[in-house]
Amino acid sequence: MNAMKINSLSALQTLALRMPGALTDSDRDLLEELYEQSLENLDDSANLFTYMLVTAMRRRLTGVQAAEHIYLQRFEIPQIRLFELLIQQFPLANLSQQCTNALLIDGLSRHQEPVLMDIGVGTGMQVVNILNGLAQHPTSAIRHLTIVGIEPFEDALASAQETISGLGASLPFTISFVAKQAFIEQVSLADLQQSLPSRHDGVYANASFALHHIQRAEARKQVFTNLKELPVQALVLSEPNSDHYEPNYGKRFRNCVNHYGALFNLIDQLSIADKERAALKLFFGREINDVLGNPEGQRVEKHYATQQWVDLFRETGFQLHKRPVHLPALALNGAHIFTNLPDRYATAFQGEEITSLFWAE
Template structure:
């Protein structure tokens, strides 16, 4: 990290918070015009954060920064494919979460999966094929799919129906086209009508839940989930403090978290263009964390210990035995089993966590498949 460039960015944040927006814009202009080279991707992290701050300040440097960043842009699907193929924190998270889920879903006659933010259903399709590989497919699977994007919800239903037909599983797909905060008593009564065994999955979705009116929506969600008495709750979440109302704290946390992620990317055995493109995938998240107003922010990540404590406070028991999952290593990222979660660690820090908690006495989280070990070897 270049201490002078970072100090300038931090000063832009401080001047913004002090209401001295003209000073903040001047500092931002100095950073872009005299400190950043614009000659390649070496300064890309600074440009991405400068872009976010320029939008918050409505700076006239926004157009110049965007012109620089456009050379690294590509389609979101291409970016995601690059991440899924090369970035260990993305490559491992879904398969490891599915290994944990399989320990609770596999071998049941009928089981319900309550999915908080199912997206397009890619992870859930992979779960079915994993269970088939393990020869532990349930006879019948009920999926309650909560998802605010109608197109993704439709795609998830179609993909899961196709997979279930191929694998010979009886599937009931129940779409719920809402954000979590919009769920009402009738929805929760419907969820409860399925009884047990039930497993809850929230894959990179629960950090979008936003509190309002003095109510902590995340705590309320976990209390509602606990009332359903699911066998397990499994979450995939980045571990960083982006839920703070303080812009200064969010900026520092985001710089640290994404800086570590960019460090992993820099060490990958791929071309420079691919590395820059992968970093650009996170530009939207950084912009939301740094540039958007508190009442409209969407990316509200929290440290993993906060997620574990929220589940504990709601009456769940964090899983303490991940011994059957194993600890695969993918390049510089290792999987560390801790009380309540599997950490995808870079150095000594967890960047992404697979959190698991049960409604009763914590149980073994399942077993890792030989296919996963081969994938990350």
């Protein structure tokens, strides 16, 4: 980390402690100075990170989203390519999905008519990987699998249904897809129960990087309670390890810098084109913009730190288990999977837990 980055982050942290209502005129002048300084060389990773932090802080002060700097506009890439980069090259996403998929495949394969309830199913790519894994499982007992896809966005849900249903003919078991267009916190226990087939012998819920979008703590607790009472055989949860639910701006700024700073350092190590490296940073930069740029009532990236998820599991009657499973890979592009934690798996970078992977019964 170079001196410019250290000095900028130190100054921004001091300003963040007084954000948003206690900044002096000289504080605001300093913020503008740091903004102008960051623009001097956006090819520099430290400058780009500072630019994203300052841009978010300026937005929080003014309530206005500034136009993205013209330099950054040339790094836009098709969304499908961005998702490919995240899953194939960005090791935290890749390793997380490999781990949770292995856990789910192992659990589902022991049943004849299980249900996979995917919360935030998106376009269904993770479910497709799970189905292919089940098709190749040497001792799978599955005869019929029901997939319940819960997703708030109509286009994504329609794409998931088409993609998953189209895969059915190539599988050694039959499948059915139940589409539920809703935010999970708006789905009652009765609605969850009605989405299940009349015959099934086990329900597994998967939530990959979805539940931190639930805005209120009490709503998160209700979702966990509903799943426990359904009941699910297991809730498999993947979430970043950083407290961005924190309402105090100064503390949230520190958490944000630590988390996204690590992600940017990891991206810098990837053997990909500069344009793709910048595109990944812009993807996470938009999360920074939400964490630091939106007022409390409008933020959506409200991540919990690991211990907060652990506490929520315990409050709602779940028990965490370190389910033994064969993992296809333990390391990728500078990141690796922690396998020595007592109650979970995790992806890690430079010895720090970045993403927590839970199996809860």
